[in-house]
Amino acid sequence: MKLNQLAFRNIFRRKRRTLITASSVAFGVLLSVTFTGTGDYTYTHMIDAGAKMGMGHVTVEPVGYQNSPTLNKKLQHIDKMLDEIRNLDNVSDAVPRIMGQAMFASANKSIGGVFIAVNPNIENAKNNLFIQSLSEGKLFSANSKHGIVVGYKLAHKLRLKLGKKLVYTTTDASGEIISRIARVKGMFKTGVDTIDASMVLLPLAATQQALGYSSNQASLIAVLIHDQRKADDMRDKIASLHSTQNYEELSWHEAQPDLAGVIAMDKSMNYISQFLVGLIIAAGILNTMLMSVLERKHEFGMMMAVGLSPQALFKLVMVESFWLALLGLTLGIVITAPWFYFLYYHGIDLSSGFGDDFTYGGVLIDPLFKARLFPESIVFILGSVFSLAMLAGAYPAWKAGRTPPIESLKTI
Amino acid sequence: MNSSPIVRLEHVQKTYIQGKIEVHAINDVSLDIQAGDFAALCGPSGSGKTSLLNLIGGLDVPSAGKVWVDGVDLASLSRSELSEVRKNRIGFVFQAYNLIPVMTAYENAAFVLDLQDVEEKEKHQRVMDTLKAVGLQGLEQRRPDEMSGGQQQRVAIARAIVTRPAIVLADEPTANVDSETAKSLLNMMANLNKQQGITFLFSTHDQHVMDKARRIIQVHDGRIESDSAKSDSAVS
Numbered sequence: 001m002k003l004n005q006l007a008f009r010n011i012f013r014r015k016r017r018t019l020i021t022a023s024s025v026a027f028g029v030l031l032s033v034t035f036t037g038t039g040d041y042t043y044t045h046m047i048d049a050g051a052k053m054g055m056g057h058v059t060v061e062p063v064g065y066q067n068s069p070t071l072n073k074k075l076q077h078i079d080k081m082l083d084e085i086r087n088l089d090n091v092s093d094a095v096p097r098i099m100g101q102a103m104f105a106s107a108n109k110s111i112g113g114v115f116i117a118v119n120p121n122i123e124n125a126k127n128n129l130f131i132q133s134l135s136e137g138k139l140f141s142a143n144s145k146h147g148i149v150v151g152y153k154l155a156h157k158l159r160l161k162l163g164k165k166l167v168y169t170t171t172d173a174s175g176e177i178i179s180r181i182a183r184v185k186g187m188f189k190t191g192v193d194t195i196d197a198s199m200v201l202l203p204l205a206a207t208q209q210a211l212g213y214s215s216n217q218a219s220l221i222a223v224l225i226h227d228q229r230k231a232d233d234m235r236d237k238i239a240s241l242h243s244t245q246n247y248e249e250l251s252w253h254e255a256q257p258d259l260a261g262v263i264a265m266d267k268s269m270n271y272i273s274q275f276l277v278g279l280i281i282a283a284g285i286l287n288t289m290l291m292s293v294l295e296r297k298h299e300f301g302m303m304m305a306v307g308l309s310p311q312a313l314f315k316l317v318m319v320e321s322f323w324l325a326l327l328g329l330t331l332g333i334v335i336t337a338p339w340f341y342f343l344y345y346h347g348i349d350l351s352s353g354f355g356d357d358f359t360y361g362g363v364l365i366d367p368l369f370k371a372r373l374f375p376e377s378i379v380f381i382l383g384s385v386f387s388l389a390m391l392a393g394a395y396p397a398w399k400a401g402r403t404p405p406i407e408s409l410k411t412i
Numbered sequence: 413m414n415s416s417p418i419v420r421l422e423h424v425q426k427t428y429i430q431g432k433i434e435v436h437a438i439n440d441v442s443l444d445i446q447a448g449d450f451a452a453l454c455g456p457s458g459s460g461k462t463s464l465l466n467l468i469g470g471l472d473v474p475s476a477g478k479v480w481v482d483g484v485d486l487a488s489l490s491r492s493e494l495s496e497v498r499k500n501r502i503g504f505v506f507q508a509y510n511l512i513p514v515m516t517a518y519e520n521a522a523f524v525l526d527l528q529d530v531e532e533k534e535k536h537q538r539v540m541d542t543l544k545a546v547g548l549q550g551l552e553q554r555r556p557d558e559m560s561g562g563q564q565q566r567v568a569i570a571r572a573i574v575t576r577p578a579i580v581l582a583d584e585p586t587a588n589v590d591s592e593t594a595k596s597l598l599n600m601m602a603n604l605n606k607q608q609g610i611t612f613l614f615s616t617h618d619q620h621v622m623d624k625a626r627r628i629i630q631v632h633d634g635r636i637e638s639d640s641a642k643s644d645s646a647v648s
Contacts, residue, residue, distance in 0.1 A: 002526065009514035302510040305471055306571065307499025307527050309492050404491075406471045409506075 003312065007319035011327070014292070018324065021288040025328020025389060028281040030336045032274055032381045037340060037371030039270050043263050045366050047228045047252055052129035053195070054099060054116055055255040056222030057231045058238055060085070063248045065220065066255065071100045072173050074217045081221060081243040088237055090225045093127045095119065096218035098207050102170040104150075104200065106158035113154060113198040115168065117207035120144075127224050130188045130201055137162045137186030144203045148182035152189045153197035160184050168200070173212040180210050228252065229374065278388045285392035289321055293396040300400050301408025314401035321393025325386050332385070343371035416483070418578050418611050419445035419468050424477035426463055426634070437463040438474070439634040445579065445613055450605045452614040452625035460634040461615035465581050468613065469502055470494040482578040499527050503572030503610075505582035509564040511556040511571075517543065517563075518552040521570040528575065542574040543567075545608075546600060562593035569597070573604060579611040586618050598624045 011018050051057045060081065062073035075081065078096045085094040098117035103110055118128060121142045125132040130149065131139055140147025148168075150160065160166060162184055169179045182202070190196055208215055225234050231251040239249045253260030293300070300313055308316075347370035373381075426438035438460050445451060445468075453461040466472040467479055470486045479486045482501045489497065498504070511520045518539055525535045543552055546566040556564050565585060572580045582601075586594035602624055604610050614621050622628060630637040 006512070006514065013514060299510070299512065302504075302506060303512070303523075304495065305469065305498060305504050305506075306524050307495055309495040309499075311492065312527070404471075406466055409471070 003316050004319050004323075007316055008323050010292075010316075010320050011323050017288060017291070018327070021284055021324060022328040022331050024281050024284040025325060025385060026332035026335055028277055028385055028388075029329060029332025029381065030339060031277045032385060033336045033340055033373065034343070034371065035270050035274050035277075036377045036381055037343060037373045038369060039267065040374055040377055041370045041372040042366070043267070044228055044372065046259065046263060049129055050256050050259045051222070051224055051228070051252055052127060052132070053190075054097065054222065055220070055250075055252065056095075057225045057228055057252045058223040058235045059220050059250045059252075059255045060223065060238060060244055060247050061220040061250070063246070065248065066250060069099065069219070071098070071171060071211055071219070072175060074173065074213060074219065075221060075247060076217055077243065078216055078218050078221060081241070084241045084243050085221065085223055085238055088234070090227060090230055090234060091223060092226050093122075093224045095122055095127060095222050095224075096204065096220075097222055098202075098204065098211065098213065098219045100170055100211075100219070102168045102200075104154065104158060105167045105169070106160055106164070108159045109157060111154060111157055111198075113151075113200060115170070115200050115202050115207070117202040117204045119204040129190060130199070133188040133190045134186050135189040137184070139201070140185045140203050142203065142205060144185070145206050146180075146182050147185040147203050147206075149186040149188060149201040150184055151196035151199050152187045153193060154200065155184065155187050157197065162187070168202075170211075172210070178210055180206075274384075278384065281385065282388045282392040285321065285324065285389050286395065288324070289317065289393045289396035290399075292320070293317060293400045297400075297403065297408045297411045300403070301405045301411070304405035305409060310401040314397045317397035317400050318390065318393055321390055321397065324393070325389030328389065329382060329386060340371060340373070343369070347371075417444035417480075418447050418449070418482055419443070419613070420478075420480040421464075421468070422478045424464075424467060424474045424479060426460075426467060426472065427475045437634050438467065440477070441634070441636055442477075443629065443636060443639070445611065447578075447611055448605070448609050449627055450602060450612050450625055451627035451629060452616050452621050453629050453631050454616060454622055455631035455637075456617065459631045461631050462583055463634070464631065465583050465613070465615050468579075469504060469581050470497050499524060500575065501578040503575065503577040503580040505565070505568050505572045505580060505585045507584040507587045509556070509561070509568045509588070511564055511567055513556050516553045516555055517548055517559065517567045517570075520556070520567050521574055523571060524575050538574055539570075542570045545573075545604065546570045560593075561589045562597065565589060565593075565597055566600070569601065569604075573608075573610055577610075579613060582612060582614045584616055584618070585614065586616070586621060591620065594618065594620050 060075065062075060065073045082094050082096065085091060096119065100115055101112065102115050103112050119142060120139050123131060135152055139149060148166065158166060164184050165181055166184065167179055167181055169177060172178050205215065208217065223234065223238065225231065235249045235251040238244055304313060347368040349367060350369050351367035421441055421443040424438055424441045428435045428437055441464065453464055455461050467474055468481065473487065481497060484497055486494065486497065512523065521543055522535055522539045525538065543549060546569050548563065548566050548570065551559065551563065586597060589597065598620055601612055605612055614625065616622065627641045629639045
């Protein structure tokens with residue numbers, strides 16, 4: 001009989017104990033999948049929402065725009081850039097935008113805020129969170145001269161309603177102050193109070209004209225990609241394009257460091273939680289394997305007496321840990337699969353507890369507690385649970401191999 | 413008698429420290445065991461019989477003196493090398509059978525052959541022959557908990573002799589079985605000794621073993637008091 005066969009039989013000597021230990025490994029898989037899966041889903045949701053709010057997953061912008069976003073900094077020949085970028089794999093959309101600060105005034109009040117000029121022909125609910133969040137009215141048309149869509153809180157502060165006029169004042173490309181009249185075509189409600197109270201959308205063509213931009217100029221190009229994890233790769237690809245050579249490219253975490261910081265901190269907390277869960281599982285396996293080694297000390301002494309080497313005994317106990325870990329992982333997959341299926345397709349609605357407009361890191365969080373797992377997360381979970389189990393088995397295995405047979409034979 | 417002994421002990425001492433007291437378990441023992449011996453180390457409990465077996469089996473190291481087994485100086489070997497010696501040159505039979513409970517009689521008997529990586533066909537032949545020799549034909553697939561004490565000890569003897577070791581060290585092999593079974597086991601080992609030339613060294617204070625042994629080595633307080641061979645007619 002080979003050692004792995006013997007090890008396999010050994011783990012079923014104490015069926016109940018094996019089942020309890022395997023269950024703790026399985027429970028660890030369940031917790032780890034829940035933590036990681038909801039993390040993967042939430043972070044992706046936050047990053048995608050942040051990207052759709054203005055800067056994209058990757059931003060192409062004039063050099064220095066990130067630190068000093070003034071309207072005299074412009075991208076030239078955006079049509080050529082857009083063509084090249086849209087031809088890259090993994091790009092779902094690339095849209096030109098002009099962003100700037102302005103003073104918005106109604107008959108009653110003046111409030112400072114931010115405008116984003118967008119092209120309604122290429123921006124829609126899929127790539128623009130404000131359009132997705134339209135709560136009243138509709139988006140202006142591409143050739144609209146005076147259309148504006150405002151955040152509902154800003155509208156409330158300025159006492160604006162659909163069809164009402166407002167005046168916005170800003171500086172143009174040459175630094176001159178300009179004022180334009182606009183009429184409210186729609187209102188959006190993202191759920192993020194600071195956004196809803198300070199942002200507006202303007203038609204790109206009219207804004208280009210008002211600011212002294214040509215139709216081939218913009219503040220930035222927001223690039224949206226299918227898989228946010230590849231933002232850095234995409235940034236590098238875009239940076240190597242001929243048309244972007246004189247500009248700066250930033251991935252979402254460079255363009256939105258606050259959001260990146262919040263996610264990084266949350267991920268760290270998530271890893272700590274998982275580490276603690278892992279420790280509990282490892283302690284369970286360590287306990288089981290130690291008990292199993294201690295109660296077979298005499299038997300191990302006999303096996304070494306008849307010729308089993310210390311290395312082979314170490315291997316035997318490690319193989320037992322391997323089988324135990326494999327059993328636990330299999331059980332874990334069996335109990336986790338339906339739970340993950342439920343979280344992936346249905347989720348748990350937390351809106352009654354958090355409300356519909358719970359924000360974190362400046363972006364709206366989906367009140368549905370859902371999960372998704374990236375392939376590397378699956379490998380990470382299975383790999384780390386398995387490694388922990390093996391690591392926990394290493395000490396008992398080492399202890400078994402180190403004990404002289406004469407000592408082991410003396411134990412009853 | 414062979415001039416080159418299977419086992420040679422030269423001025424062997426073994427001292428244990430128990431708390432602050434030195435216990436001299438073995439005191440200056442010199443001894444040769446020849447190939448084909450059917451010898452018994454006899455003496456009261458605590459006389460040093462098992463300590464001597466442990467030293468000969470490479471399970472323990474002497475505090476002084478030398479132990480050779482089949483020409484190999486055990487003191488010069490590492491733990492792994494000692495394992496090799498035990499695996500290839502020594503067979504062990506313990507008082508409490510010490511079979512592996514999750515293995516069948518066949519698998520227990522084949523355990524050391526597996527460690528030796530003996531080819532499957534040869535292993536099967538040797539195990540079946542040995543189990544037949546110890547009277548366990550037909551019980552190959554039984555697990556230890558499905559066998560009597562005597563049957564389990566037969567499996568242990570099969571495990572010890574199946575590798576054709578230079579010597580079988582048997583520590584009180586009849587202590588846990590009734591007298592009829594003890595007689596039967598001893599007859600079987602005596603036959604194996606005669607027919608296959610396997611060398612046996614027992615530690616015992618069982619009269620049946622002493623009656624059957626052809627050489628009696630009396631041990632007392634860690635010293636050999638007497639070492640006497642019996643004529644064939646004196647062996648019962």
